[in-house]
Amino acid sequence: MSTPIIKVLREDWADPEIALPRYETHGAAGADLRANLAPENRAGGITLAPMQRAIIPTGLRVEIPKGFEMQIRPRSGLALKHGISLPNTPGTIDADYRGPLGVLLINLGTEAYLIEHGARIAQAIVAPVVQARFEVTDALGDTARGAGGFGSTGKG
Numbered sequence: 074m075s076t077p078i079i080k081v082l083r084e085d086w087a088d089p090e091i092a093l094p095r096y097e098t099h100g101a102a103g104a105d106l107r108a109n110l111a112p113e114n115r116a117g118g119i120t121l122a123p124m125q126r127a128i129i130p131t132g133l134r135v136e137i138p139k140g141f142e143m144q145i146r147p148r149s150g151l152a153l154k155h156g157i158s159l160p161n162t163p164g165t166i167d168a169d170y171r172g173p174l175g176v177l178l179i180n181l182g183t184e185a186y187l188i189e190h191g192a193r194i195a196q197a198i199v200a201p202v203v204q205a206r207f208e209v210t211d212a213l214g215d216t217a218r219g220a221g222g223f224g225s226t227g228k229g
């Protein structure tokens with residue numbers, strides 16, 4: 074598969090010094106997204122109290138090629154050390170979305186956490202998608218599992 078190109082537009086107000094999403098290692102699945110805060114929040118950052126959530130701007134808009142999506146996922150280190158996660162993980166960025174790319178963060182930790190301007194707050198995974206067709210039917214095909222679910226195959 075050839076490398077999909079994501080077109081990235083910086084907002085007029087965004088700080089151009091903040092790096093675009095990038096893969097930190099050769100084999101990384103996710104490209105780190107950075108907070109690009111509004112000018113009035115840059116000095117002080119944005120503090121998330123325990124259980125508080127907020128959309129953190131990236132200062133970017135993207136054009137994802139048709140047939141792909143972008144998933145926004147938490148960074149494990151932030152989750153482990155500070156309880157910073159995404160209530161909508163994985164956030165879905167649709168190929169036809171042209172609005173601001175925001176990262177919805179939640180502080181699941183017990184202490185307030187400061188999001189600094191330029192901080193790496195989440196990671197973006199680009200993944201192929203297919204759109205299925207949903208068809209009504211009167212009967213579904215037989216399987217060994219049948220209607221068994223929710224732990225029906227037992228423990229261990």
Ligand SMILES: O=c1ccn([C@H]2C[C@H](O)[C@@H](COP(=O)(O)OP(=O)(O)OP(=O)(O)O)O2)c(=O)[nH]1
Pocket residue numbers: 145161164165166167168170173174175176177
């Ligand atoms: O973490 C996220 C999740 C979504 N979006 C943007 C891109 C996405 O394409 C759009 C809509 O997201 P989604 O479909 O998850 O939201 P919805 O609540 O179903 O809204 P809509 O009715 O607009 O589809 O919002 C973000 O910027 N960040």
